Structure formats: C-alpha cells, structure tokens
Amino acid sequence: MTVAAARPQSEPQSTPHHHQSRAERVREALEFWLDGVLRPAAWAAAVSYRLGLQGQLHLHETTIRSTAPRATPLRIAFASDFHAGPTTDRRTLEHACEILAALRPDVLLLGGDFVSVRAGDITALAPLIAAIDAPLGKFGVLGNHDIRTDWQHVVRELERADVRILTNECVALDAPFDDVAICGVDDPSCGEPRPDLAIDGVDGMRIVLMHSPETLASIGDRPFDLALCGHTHGGQIATPWGTPLFVPGGPLNRQFCRGEFALDGPAPRTLLVTSGVGCSAFPARLFAAPEIHLCLIT
DSSP states (O other), rough: OOEEEOOOSSSSOOOOTOOHHHHHHHHHHHHHHHHHHHHHHHHHHHHHHTTTTTOEEEEEEEOOOSSSSSSOOOEEEOOOOBBBTTTTOOHHHHHHHHHHHTTTSSSSESSSSSSSOOGGGGHHHHHHHHOOOOOOOEEEEEOOHHHOOOHHHHHHHHTTTTTEOOOEEEEEOOOSTTTTEEEEEOOOSSSOOOOHHHTTTTSSSEEEEEEEEGHHHHHHTTSSEEEEEEESGGBBOOOOOSBBSSSSHHHHHHSSEHHHHHEEESSOEEEEEOSSSOOSSOOOSSOOOOEEEEEEEE
C-alpha cells in the first residue's frame, strides 16, 4: 500500500489535553474516580454482562456505490469505542472481534477509544484484533480517551496487532482497490485535526476515518464518499423510542448521534455514526445497542 499524504515526521502525532475544555477535564477526573471504584475484578461490568445490560451486538450493512463498476465489492468492517477497561466486560470485546473476523473483511477500520482510562487495558483488546484477518490492512484513529492516556503505548500495542494508526494522513489501498483511499483525521477535542493533510489532493474514492462527528467542522465542504466515526455511543443510555439521554458536548455530536446521514456538499457524501461496542463511565447500555458495521463499496 502507498501513502498518499502524511503529516511531517517532525510534527508530534497528538498532544494530550489539546483544546480540552473545563467540562472535559471534570469528566476525565470523574472517569478516573469511577475507574478506581469499578476496577477491582471488573465486578460491575461482569454483573452487567450477566444481566444483559452490556447490550446485544447488532450488525449493520451499508452499501456505497462508486462511479467505476467493480467485479467484486470492497468489504470494509468498521467498529469503534471498544473502551477496554473495567466498564466493558471482556466477553463483549471477544464477541465483537469474533463478529468482525466472521465478516471476512478486505479492510478493517477502527474508530478510536480503544481504552477508557488506562493505556494498559489495551492488552486485553489488541490480541483479539490481531486475530482478525484483513488482507488489505487494518487502520485506526485515536479517540479522546486514548489520547488522554499513554497514547504511545496504545499505538505500540495496536501496531503489534498490525493496526496502522492514521493521524492526519491518507493511505491508498492495494490493487484491485487502489482507487480507494483511507483518510484518517485526528480527534477534535484532544488532538489536532488536519483534514488538509488527510483529504486534499487525494484522487479516487475517499473513505474518511475519524473519531467524532465534530470533526466535520474542520472538514467543511471537502469531498468524500463515506465518513465513519463513533464517540457518541448513541447516548449509551436512551429512551425506549431511541432518544439519547447523554451525548458528548458539541452541536454535531447531538445532530449526528447515531445512524447513517446524507450530508450537504458539492457532491453526495455519506456519514455513518456508530453507537460503538463498549461502555464508558457507566458499565451498561440501555436502548442504545452496541454495533458492528459492514460497508460494501460496489
């Protein structure tokens, strides 16, 4: 595979707490406190799993039609927000990765927040991702939770699992899908999104991988075919009719909380926001089921 655009090597990948608001710092402190309470034997997540409150994973399929006809579709498996740690039972992570492997994807894309609070929890997830076969590559972006930890450790463990973290860079896939590019944009709350480095000047189909819907603010009217993200958890706790009760701050997080959206722009653009896999802060989901996605590029 070839790199179509990349951040200069002298520029750091991410800076923890970059642009972090006071509300975000308060939430981070609360999450650290809850981590200390819930971590012993991960009892809360285990009880929640047994009661069915970690949610039953749903599989969703999306089809994106390209301008050039394809003999076979490109199969992209996508998942986000695993949140390895005391609020997500290990069996939830195992089940998610089993489904991803069973999809037999050409490409595996991962939308960040691999861990919740402690970077060391990546060791529970990375071997599961390593077992997923994706012949055209595994790519991911970091989420705000990853960046707030020892993110270098998270990246190292993911690299051992053959996952390449894209920070404001773009990678063209190998033939016969070399007209498709995966464009990874950094997190807007704790990183520094540079869509100019990731998207501008890229030919062919652009698949944008990002952590949060708020990244759309920096992308603006730039053309892409499909953008994939998570972060919102679909609220994680919602009403029976699907209205999320808790959504991360930001107007785009609220506007695009979960689902598939057709965006305005000079050309058709599709946004897919997943409710994610794991649990953050509170070890349960209610009416906001975890999700895995299969995207077919035909």
